[in-house]
Amino acid sequence: MSTTPQNWRLIFLLLYLLQVQIADVFAADMVLDADRLNQTPASLTEYFSVLEDPGQTLSLTEVQRSDIASRFTANHAPAASLNYGYTTSAYWLRFTLKNDTARLLDRMLEISYSDLSDVQFYQPLADGTYKSVATGFAQPFATRPYANRFFVFPVALPEYSEQVYYLRIQSNNGMVVPIRLWELQAFHTYERKDYSVQAWYFGMVVAIAIFNLLIFFALRDVVYLMYVSYVMSFSLGIAAQNGLGLELLWADTHRWSDISTTACFTFAGGFAVIFIRKMLNTRTNTPRFDLLLRTYVGISLLVPIMYAAPPQTFGILSNEIFNQSLTLFDGVGVILDVGIGIYLSLKHQRSAFFFLVAFLLIAIGASISILRDLGLLPFNTFTVNAMQFGSAIEMLLLAFALADRFNLLRLEKSKAQDDALKAQLHLVEHLQSHERVLEARVAERTDKLQILNCKLEALSTTDGLTGIANRRRFDEILDSEWSRAARMGQALAIAMLDVDWFKKYNDHYGHQAGDDCLRRVAAVLAGNICRTGDLVARYGGEEFVLIAPATDGESALTMVRKVCEKLEALGLPHELSAFGCVTVSIGVASMVPDKALTSDVLVKYADEALYRAKEQGRNRAVLA
Numbered sequence: 001m002s003t004t005p006q007n008w009r010l011i012f013l014l015l016y017l018l019q020v021q022i023a024d025v026f027a028a029d030m031v032l033d034a035d036r037l038n039q040t041p042a043s044l045t046e047y048f049s050v051l052e053d054p055g056q057t058l059s060l061t062e063v064q065r066s067d068i069a070s071r072f073t074a075n076h077a078p079a080a081s082l083n084y085g086y087t088t089s090a091y092w093l094r095f096t097l098k099n100d101t102a103r104l105l106d107r108m109l110e111i112s113y114s115d116l117s118d119v120q121f122y123q124p125l126a127d128g129t130y131k132s133v134a135t136g137f138a139q140p141f142a143t144r145p146y147a148n149r150f151f152v153f154p155v156a157l158p159e160y161s162e163q164v165y166y167l168r169i170q171s172n173n174g175m176v177v178p179i180r181l182w183e184l185q186a187f188h189t190y191e192r193k194d195y196s197v198q199a200w201y202f203g204m205v206v207a208i209a210i211f212n213l214l215i216f217f218a219l220r221d222v223v224y225l226m227y228v229s230y231v232m233s234f235s236l237g238i239a240a241q242n243g244l245g246l247e248l249l250w251a252d253t254h255r256w257s258d259i260s261t262t263a264c265f266t267f268a269g270g271f272a273v274i275f276i277r278k279m280l281n282t283r284t285n286t287p288r289f290d291l292l293l294r295t296y297v298g299i300s301l302l303v304p305i306m307y308a309a310p311p312q313t314f315g316i317l318s319n320e321i322f323n324q325s326l327t328l329f330d331g332v333g334v335i336l337d338v339g340i341g342i343y344l345s346l347k348h349q350r351s352a353f354f355f356l357v358a359f360l361l362i363a364i365g366a367s368i369s370i371l372r373d374l375g376l377l378p379f380n381t382f383t384v385n386a387m388q389f390g391s392a393i394e395m396l397l398l399a400f401a402l403a404d405r406f407n408l409l410r411l412e413k414s415k416a417q418d419d420a421l422k423a424q425l426h427l428v429e430h431l432q433s434h435e436r437v438l439e440a441r442v443a444e445r446t447d448k449l450q451i452l453n454c455k456l457e458a459l460s461t462t463d464g465l466t467g468i469a470n471r472r473r474f475d476e477i478l479d480s481e482w483s484r485a486a487r488m489g490q491a492l493a494i495a496m497l498d499v500d501w502f503k504k505y506n507d508h509y510g511h512q513a514g515d516d517c518l519r520r521v522a523a524v525l526a527g528n529i530c531r532t533g534d535l536v537a538r539y540g541g542e543e544f545v546l547i548a549p550a551t552d553g554e555s556a557l558t559m560v561r562k563v564c565e566k567l568e569a570l571g572l573p574h575e576l577s578a579f580g581c582v583t584v585s586i587g588v589a590s591m592v593p594d595k596a597l598t599s600d601v602l603v604k605y606a607d608e609a610l611y612r613a614k615e616q617g618r619n620r621a622v623l624a
Contacts, residue, residue: 029074029164031096034105034157034181041110041180041187044095045082048179049074051092053168060122060130060166063092080378081113081178090118090170093177097155098162108187109165110180111151112384114243115173115261121153122166130166138172141246148191149198149243155181173261198244201388205235208395212402223278227402230271231395237264238388269333270300272359275398276337279351279405280344289340296333334363350408354401358394365390465515466522469537474545477535478599481549486593493556493590495546496606497525497563500583500618502542504576517572517582518542524567529559544584545606553590553623560586560621568619583619585610590623 030047049072051063062068072094076082084091099105111119118136125131135143135151146152157163169177182190209228216224239245240260250256256263273293276282282290341356368386371377382389421428461473469477478494485492499505499521506514518538525536525544535547548556564584572582587610589602609624616622 029072029094029096031098031162032181034097034099034107034155035101037107037181037183037186039183039186039189041182041190043078043080044179044181045080046076046078047095048076048082049094050076050082051094053090053092054088056088056090056170058090058092060132060168063094063166069094081176083177084175086173087171087175089175090168091175091177093167093169093179094164095167096162096164097157097181099157099159102159104159105157106184107155107157108146108182108184109153109155110148110182110187111169112178112180113176114150114246115241116151116169116171116175116177117173118168118170119151120168122168123153123155124163124165126158136170137243137246147247149195149247152187198242201392202235202239202244204392205231205395208399212399223275223405224402226271226275226278227398230268230275233264233268233271234391237261237268238391240264241387266300270297272337273297273300273333276340276355279401280340280349280355282340285347285349286340286343289336289343292336293340296336300333334359334366338363351401351405354397354404358397358401361390361397362387362394463522463538466519466538468522468526468544469535471537471539474535474537474539474547477537477547478603481533481547482593482599482602485549486595489592490550491552491590491592492602493548493551493553493588494602494606495548495556495560495586495588495621496539496603496610497521497544497546497560497584497586498610498614499542500579500585500614501574501577505574505582508576520570520572521567521582521584524570525563528563528566548590551590553588556588556590557621557623560588564619564621578617579619585613585618586621587611587613588621588623 029049032042032044032047036042051058051068051072058068063072072092082091082093097107109121115137117138118134120135121133122130123133133143133145133153135145141147144151146154155165167179169175209231212224212231213228216222216228236245236249237260239249240263245260245264250260273296277290277293277297280286282293337359338356341352341359344352345356365386365388368377368383371383377383418428461470461476462468463470481492484490499517502514502517505517509517521544522536522538525546529536529546529548531548533549537545537547539545546556546560548559551559564586568579568581568583570582574580574582577583587606587608589605589609591602591605593599593602605624609622613620613622
């Protein structure tokens with residue numbers, strides 16, 4: 001059927017009306033110019049139009065319909081995040097980005113809150129349709145378009161374009177939505193710093209755990225084992241809360257991923273209570289409190305069974321209810337810990353002061369996190385990391401409590417020994433005198449051992465024959481200077497030196513004379529290459545190497561030619577040499593390092609130049 005001119009006019013009229021209607025719907029939306037980003041990201045909160053979906057039933061097609069699209073609310077105040085507290089609703093976020101330049105803009109969209117269960121990102125395509133990416137805390141890590149502990153979506157904005165994007169977000173935990181748009185390089189810089197901070201925290205945790213685990217094996221005191229179990233469980237809870245658990249530990253376990261945070265904190269609460277019972281001796285000091293603690297531990301032991309069984313086994317309708325129940329249970333544990341700390345502190349028990357302050361800090365950190373999730377506190381660096389700040393100080397305080405307990409045990413033991421040995425005063429004095437002599441000897445031996453360790457460290461990086469740096473030291477410094485030169489964009493030069501006809505020298509004059517020759521060559525090198533940062537090392541056999549940071553090829557060539565001249569002027573006899581004295585051939589290479597290459601390429605170039613120096617008659621320096 002052919003289309004008449006009247007039909008075409010009708011179609012154009014309908015398209016025009018549709019365009020006007022869409023323009024009216026989006027008229028209130030603010031538009032972010034993606035080209036204005038630099039090292040500072042842009043928070044999208046004020047650019048969002050938001051639609052609540054209480055029934056969790058709306059699709060993208062439905063929210064784009066004019067009658068539903070008009071229900072989006074815009075004009076949000078500038079803030080770090082949107083915060084809707086604990087809610088069962090799904091939320092649709094609409095925002096618009098524009099690119100007024102003639103180039104494609106690559107940007108990174110980051111949702112820096114890892115506890116969102118379901119995140120769907122809709123990115124427009126060239127044909128007008130949308131590409132959907134579905135991920136979330138309850139989804140396998142492989143669903144994320146970019147590997148990060150948060151939710152990160154690469155965005156490619158075509159030249160001279162203005163595009164509308166959609167996000168659908170749903171969560172069993174707090175609905176906190178901090179979204180920022182990053183320039184690509186700035187995001188990668190921020191990402192490295194973020195993971196470095198996490199590495200510092202968990203590195204501290206592992207160090208504390210290993211140290212106390214070693215003490216447990218040495219003393220066989222279960223208190224240290226309970227402390228290690230508590231520290232590791234709590235840190236796993238932090239890892240789950242921060243998204244690192246899903247990224248690094250349990251990437252494809254759906255149910256565990258959704259309940260891992262509260263589960264790990266519940267395990268930590270159980271171990272903390274056992275730790276407190278042993279440390280504060282609550283069975284004797286507070287029998288009533290001890291009964292509550294044992295009950296709490298008994299319930300905590302049931303938690304692994306509840307995790308292993310299907311949710312319906314215990315009438316649990318959803319992970320959301322399960323998480324909220326465990327969060328309440330964890331809160332009870334913290335209240336018990338703080339209550340016992342207060343009670344025993346009032347009874348002037350020293351260890352209780354440490355526990356009181358430690359668990360108050362973690363309680364404050366947990367409260368700040370909950371209030372942030374409820375929307376009562378802003379989303380910022382402090383509120384996001386409150387649990388980590390509190391737990392780091394708490395772990396250190398508990399470590400001090402263990403040290404204090406150890407000291408108290410020592411004092412009690414010393415007092416008991418004094419009481420038992422009062423009748424043998426002279427023997428005690430003799431033993432004490434002997435102990436002082438032994439301690440002095442131990443201190444003396446310890447000092448000697450430290451000196452020997454320092455010497456050993458120096459020997460491990462020093463060539464025993466020549467007294468200059470050895471091959472190991474050269475490799476370490478070369479890799480370090482290569483990385484530094486690559487960061488700073490500076491040239492790095494090395495030179496490889498080979499004593500000419502050294503085998504003939506060795507065979508003719510003997511090995512002792514050969515060793516003395518190498519020492520003389522090393523002395524000439526060390527005496528003439530003396531700039532700060534330069535390194536002269538023995539590479540092996542009769543080969544020596546030089547590292548010259550921030551030095552181009554010509555400057556390096558000038559430096560080593562002086563070495564050739566000085567050595568020839570020294571006139572060490574060598575009857576089998578064409579020059580009648582000991583000489584060296586030198587290959588020089590210099591380049592500005594490329595991060596895609598390794599330092600081996602520079603060594604290769606210098607070695608090739610050394611080969612050419614030998615081919616050209618020796619006793620000379622050649623630049624690669």
